[in-house]
Amino acid sequence: MTVGVDLSFIRPDHTNGGTESCIKNLIRGWIINGKIKEFIFFVHEDIHKDYKMLFPECRFICYRMGGSHKVRTTWFQTFILPRLVKKYKIDVLYYPTYTSGYYRILGVPVVVNPHDIQYKFYPEYFSFLKRWYLNLGYSHSLKKADRIIAISNYVKDSLLEFYGDQCGDKIQTVYDPVDFDRNQSIQPKGISQPYILSVSSIQKHKNMITLVRAFERIHAKIPHQLVIVGCKGNGMEKIQEYLKEKNISDRILFTDYIKSEELDWLYENCSLYVTTSLYEGFGMTPIEAMGRGKPTISSKSTSLPEVTRNKAFYYEPAEDDRVLSELMLEVIEKGFNLNNAKELIDCYDKSIISAQLYKVFEDLL
Numbered sequence: 001m002t003v004g005v006d007l008s009f010i011r012p013d014h015t016n017g018g019t020e021s022c023i024k025n026l027i028r029g030w031i032i033n034g035k036i037k038e039f040i041f042f043v044h045e046d047i048h049k050d051y052k053m054l055f056p057e058c059r060f061i062c063y064r065m066g067g068s069h070k071v072r073t074t075w076f077q078t079f080i081l082p083r084l085v086k087k088y089k090i091d092v093l094y095y096p097t098y099t100s101g102y103y104r105i106l107g108v109p110v111v112v113n114p115h116d117i118q119y120k121f122y123p124e125y126f127s128f129l130k131r132w133y134l135n136l137g138y139s140h141s142l143k144k145a146d147r148i149i150a151i152s153n154y155v156k157d158s159l160l161e162f163y164g165d166q167c168g169d170k171i172q173t174v175y176d177p178v179d180f181d182r183n184q185s186i187q188p189k190g191i192s193q194p195y196i197l198s199v200s201s202i203q204k205h206k207n208m209i210t211l212v213r214a215f216e217r218i219h220a221k222i223p224h225q226l227v228i229v230g231c232k233g234n235g236m237e238k239i240q241e242y243l244k245e246k247n248i249s250d251r252i253l254f255t256d257y258i259k260s261e262e263l264d265w266l267y268e269n270c271s272l273y274v275t276t277s278l279y280e281g282f283g284m285t286p287i288e289a290m291g292r293g294k295p296t297i298s299s300k301s302t303s304l305p306e307v308t309r310n311k312a313f314y315y316e317p318a319e320d321d322r323v324l325s326e327l328m329l330e331v332i333e334k335g336f337n338l339n340n341a342k343e344l345i346d347c348y349d350k351s352i353i354s355a356q357l358y359k360v361f362e363d364l365l
Contacts, residue, residue: 003361004090004108005041006081008073009097012046015231017201018176018284019115022151023096024054025177029354031057040088042081044072061088077101092361100141109364112145114138116155116281120162122205125234142166147360151176151282154303174360175307176282177353180291180345185265190253195225196328197270199263199285200277202254203233207276207299212239213321216246218329224271226252229263267292272331275299278318283307287348293341295331297324309347311340 007023010016030036041060043051048062063080065072078101085093090108098114119126119134126134142148142163148171150156156173196215200206208228215226232254243249258266267273273289273296283304289296290312298304299318313336315327346352 001038001361001365002089002091003039003358004085004088004093005039006077006093006095006100007041007043007047007051008076008081009095009099010043010047011069012044014047014050018282019097021179021284022113022115022176025179025350026096026354026357027055027058028179029177029350029352030358031055032351033355033358035354035358040090042076042084044076073099074101078103082106092364094357094361095141095145098138098141100137100144102140103144109146110144111147111149111360111364112141113149113151114141114155114159115151116279117158117162118205118279118281120158121279125204138163139166145170146364147172149174149357149360152303152306154306155281172360174356175348175353176284177350178284178287178291178344178348179350180288180348182268183261183264185268186259186261187265187269188255188258188262190255191227191266192225193269194223194271195227195266195269196272196274196332197227197229197266197289198274198276199229199266199288200275201230201233202228202236202239204235204238205277205279206230206233206235207278207318208235209238209242210319210321210324211274211276212242212252214325214328215252216242216248217321217325219248219251221329222332224332227255227266227270228252229255229258229266231257267294270294272297272328274324274328275304276318276324277301277304280304280307286312287344291341291344291348293339295336297327297331309340309344311344 036057041058043060045062045064082103092109094111096113143166150173153173159167202208273294275286275298278301280303286296286298286308296312298312300314300316301318315323
């Protein structure tokens with residue numbers, strides 16, 4: 001069996017978030033399982049060097065194409081990839097996202113993993129034209145797919161709600177893989193212990209303003225720094241205004257993008273992990289923290305209780321900073337330890353999830 005994997009969705013600056021983390025963990029799993037020689041990865045020259053360095057075991061087919069990322073990805077998927085499928089005798093084609101171009105026919109089974117449909121729940125974050133474009137892309141991708149992978153039962157139900165006609169009985173849940181391996185960690189600059197950690201982009205739906213407000217409520221009672229790791233987005237302006245008003249910027253550190261070795265150190269040494277997200281198709285970061293035995297606080301929004309297997313500390317409503325601050329203070333003062341890390345590791349281990357997805361490919365043949 002030869003499985004083609006389309007990596008054209010990966011941006012040159014690697015700001016794909018959990019989607020890119022997922023495919024990296026899947027690749028690591030296929031390497032561990034001894035299946036990697038059955039895969040061919042189609043990749044743009046902008047990221048070919050990075051991925052070849054990360055995964056020298058993999059076979060990459062590199063293509064060159066100018067233009068903006070979105071335009072060249074659509075062009076490649078629609079006009080170039082179908083020819084490469086024939087040339088390299090691909091048996092199954094896997095798209096790790098909803099984007100699959102607008103091909104008429106490929107002649108091989110297609111597996112699509114749309115991850116989530118955030119724009120349906122937060123349309124106000126998207127222009128009319130962008131919503132139209134996304135809806136067209138999802139509709140075509142789901143309709144053409146032979147199998148649709150949902151990364152949680154929450155996402156499965158959402159896809160059936162909005163795209164039931166296109167999904168039919170083709171959809172099944174395969175959770176995202178999580179990499180719990182410990183690398184040689186490096187302490188990032190500017191970090192003082194103890195600290196509270198949150199790994200998230202600063203988008204409005206991530207609700208980081210609630211975490212900042214909760215921290216402001218209790219910062220005088222604890223010695224902790226608040227460390228927020230993730231690229232800045234449309235939720236940053238409101239946070240900056242609040243920090244200026246409350247004058248607590250010296251206790252909160254926004255690291256933006258950091259190296260994986262530095263992120264490992266932050267997970268390993270934090271006193272508490274917090275996620276306040278209003279919308280997650282999966283939610284990998286609280287699982288990464290819990291797998292390291294760290295006490296973790298989470299909102300009860302969307303998929304989070306499901307994927308954390310109801311083992312975290314939860315608060316609600318998700319935007320109530322008073323309730324969150326009280327729970328943060330309680331967890332810090334009582335020093336809870338998480339005793340079910342192994343359960344999460346066993347559930348989301350990359351070799352196990354990779355094997356589950358490989359079986360999906362096998363079953364299609």
